[in-house]
Amino acid sequence: MVTLGRSDLDHQQRLLATERDRAERLLNAVRLVVLVLLVGAALAYAPQLPRALNIVNASLLAIMLSWTLGQHRLFFQRERLPPWLSVTNSIVEITALTALVAAYGVAYSPDLALKAPIVAAYFIILAALPVASTTRMAAWVSALVVLEYATLLMAFLASGRLVTVLSPVAASSSGAVSPLDEGAKILLLAGAGAVATYATHWQERLSRRVSEAARESEQLQARLGAGSAADLGGEARGQPTIAPIHFHRPGVHFGRLEERPQGGLGDGRPPVHHHQAHIAPPGQDQRLVWVGR
Secondary structure, three states: OOOOOOOHHHHHHHHHHHHHHHHHHHHHHHHHHHOOOOOOHHHHHHHHHHHHHHHOOOOHHHHHHHHHHHHHHHHHOOOOOOOOHHHHHHEEEEHHHHHHHHHHHHHHHHHHHOOOOHHHHHHHHOOOOOHOOOOHHHHHHHHHHHHHHHHHHHHHHHHOOOOOOOOOOHHOOOOOOOOHHHHHHHHHHHHHHHHHHHHHEEEEEEEHHHHHHHHHHHHHHHHHHHHHHHHHHHHHOOOOOOEEEEOEOOOOOOOOEEEEEEEOOOOOOEEEEEEEEEOOOOOOOOOEEEEEO
């Protein structure tokens, strides 16, 4: 295994940063598409929702569309995006989602807010983390998701407006929520965050292994090139070239091939090189075999 030097590690970090930069640009385009779809969903829901909830939807969507289009105009013309933009996008998305659910609870009812389909968007945010995040950032953002949702749940409980029943079946048919359901949501968010963090770490480790393999291949090609040049030089001088080859086969022991030139001393003929192999005794472990040409 080849050990990477400081210059190799720096090159690897620059390569990862470049790929994350490209991924962040792609994610912003995906973010815009998702927001457009949410606008369509808000319009479809609008006739069936109270005016207060429609105002909440319109306000949060306007803020997120402004942020998405604004960062494209401010930063995406540069060669490199600011390093803080990726983590800022994750914080903005999580906090906007938490604010939306909280606004649902304040404007209408906490049980409606916690049962709203938009809560599933937390998992979409976590799923995107391995694309453009570092392992540390993925772990931090995953913890933030769990913290914000748990804090929101505690705030609803403390307000006295959230009715709870232990049975999930009874909660599904009434204006209440089950602590078992909400606890399961928190555990699922924590599990999804752990998976996203591990996937990010695995991606970084895979990138390091690919870099090491590429470096090892370059060094091997350089050695083979140097060996070929030496062989050509030896043949040009009329000398036999000898190269060591290592064999390792369990239960088989090789000795040393001896090269014995014959002829060519006074009869005008070129020397002929014969090779003789000696098999090492079973008790010895000689793995170096000399091959002459």
